[in-house]
Amino acid sequence: MTEAAAEEVASKPARAPRGRLFRRYALWFALLIAGALLVSGAIEVYFSYQEHKQALVRIQQEKAAGAAALVSQFIKEIEAQVGWSLHSAFVPGEAGAEQRRLDFIRLLRQVPAVTELSYLDGDGREQLRVSRLSIDMEGSQADLSQEPKFVQARESGLYLSPVYFHKESEPHLTMALAGAGRSPGVTAAEVNLKFIWDLVSQMQVGEAGRAYLVDADDRLIAHPDISLVLRKIDLSDLPHVRAARAAAIMGVPVAAGQELTRDPEGREVLSAHASIASLGWIVFVDLPVNEAFGPVIASLERTAAIVLLGIAFAVVIGLALGRRMTGPIRLLREGAARIGAAT
């Protein structure tokens, strides 16, 4: 290269670089950085979503287990009370009958959920009936020896009937316990399940979440909105109820992926459940998806904002670095071109 040409090259200011080379470099820089950000953002959001969902389902499962325990406790307490009233069978004759009547009346007074108590003797004949709503009956001798409450209580000690709807609108069940001894009598109690509604409706599940209870036939028997219960809604066609029922029957946990579903009111929810084996009932705890995934969506928005910022930054860097890189290259190219032209 001649001295003159070199001086010319050196003295020429590095012009603002334009042209294909610059654009290509700028583009590659931007793409590289943006690509890295996007990929990392996407992976982050995906895993965050999965983890969040799992954490929520775990919390809800614990709530469901807690509710199931409460319901189970409610039934067991009534069982205990009814069980104590069986002791009067050991007091012979008239005194025993008086004691029994006293026990029944005390039980009705103490347990508002029980609406009626009856005692069947060893032959299945009704000897006493004490009721909150109907007339008390003594010594009616009605033969109830073929009734499931007598037969099954004698067989296994405890009988819990399927949920029935009194007067077409109030969920009840019959609980029957047999006494001890060779040919024991049976005490049967009619339990108004509206009181379980109290338990279930007071459960706090986030802001708009719900806890509800279905019986062995998948009919709703407790829900914060009691009007749904009184309508005796059948939930067996809801997918998460079907899945929970199948799992409960087989004694295995529900397969993952069943949690997002629609609740009895038609909202999109994240659902968890726990079953009460002795009754065949299942407790569901639902949280609406927009509340459940609120934090995830917020995190997604944050990530998106950061990615966009990052891309903008990447473009700026790309421009700056591109200029830095292509400037000298261009000068060299021009210099080489001149040299080539000069020779």
Next chain:
Amino acid sequence: MINRRTFVVAAATLIAAPRFALAQGAVRKARIAYLSANPVRPGDFRSQGFLQGLRELGYSEGKDVIIEHFNAPTVGDLRRFAARAVASAPDIIVAVSTMAAIAAKEQTTKIPIVFFAVSAPVAAGIVTSLSLPGGNITGVSLMSTDLAGKRLQLLRDLVPDLSRVAVFHIPDNTASPRRLAAIQAAGAMLSIAVRPVSARSPEELESGFAEIAAEGMQAVIMVGSFVYTNNVGRIAELALQYRLPTIGGLSQYSAAGVFVSYGPRLTDNFRRAAYYVDRILKGTRPEDLPVEQPTVFDFVINLKTARALGITVPPILLIQATEFIE
């Protein structure tokens, strides 16, 4: 190109707009038409219970909800007053008592109606069933017909050797024949003779008591009605005068001096009606709200009256009582 001025104006508008929109969308006051017939009156314990229920749900009378009273002087005027209530175009009609509910139902199939202080809504034809009321009307039931037999049985437990009981009722009430029939059926089961007495006014009550005392009746059942509830004091006096143990359906009876009363806890009933109003105002359709029945019952014994009547209440009944009046 957006210049600075345009930007500032646009930003200011955007910031101001939501506030403006909020002011426009402020909650409109709900209008309730309260339909009743004498002797049920606005301001009585029923409406007070209902208002308390509304307050507990966050409604303030005058601020969130306006209640207009349509109080018919007699039951016969209910149709006119119901028509007026409907014409006032309220958001909800609250009907107190069976007759008011029936009158309101006749006048409109569009405006939601909530009833309370109704003893047997299905039997009275107000709703098709408890779980699916159907149509635009729903509410809370007192299930009084079902308790008729129980009241007779309690009397039997309290009065030794009970075999003759008089039953005071108002024949014009739609619910009366059914409740009378229920008591008579219970009487047949318990081997107690039941003698109905019709009494529509305090004067007829007086002559009625004199008559049954002369016939040797041993106890009295009052079939609930608004006339009787408004005259509990007089009834208690007459019962004491003729030394007749009497049972009523509301705790008001015992508080006023009647021997015993057995019935649903009324305050729950009235407050629950407010819950129905709340649900309907928030958009639930009346046909989606089943009729609820009471779950808590009050058994009140007036021990002072017991002593005056010379009755010793056996312990097994003392245990059952939820409240004592001394």
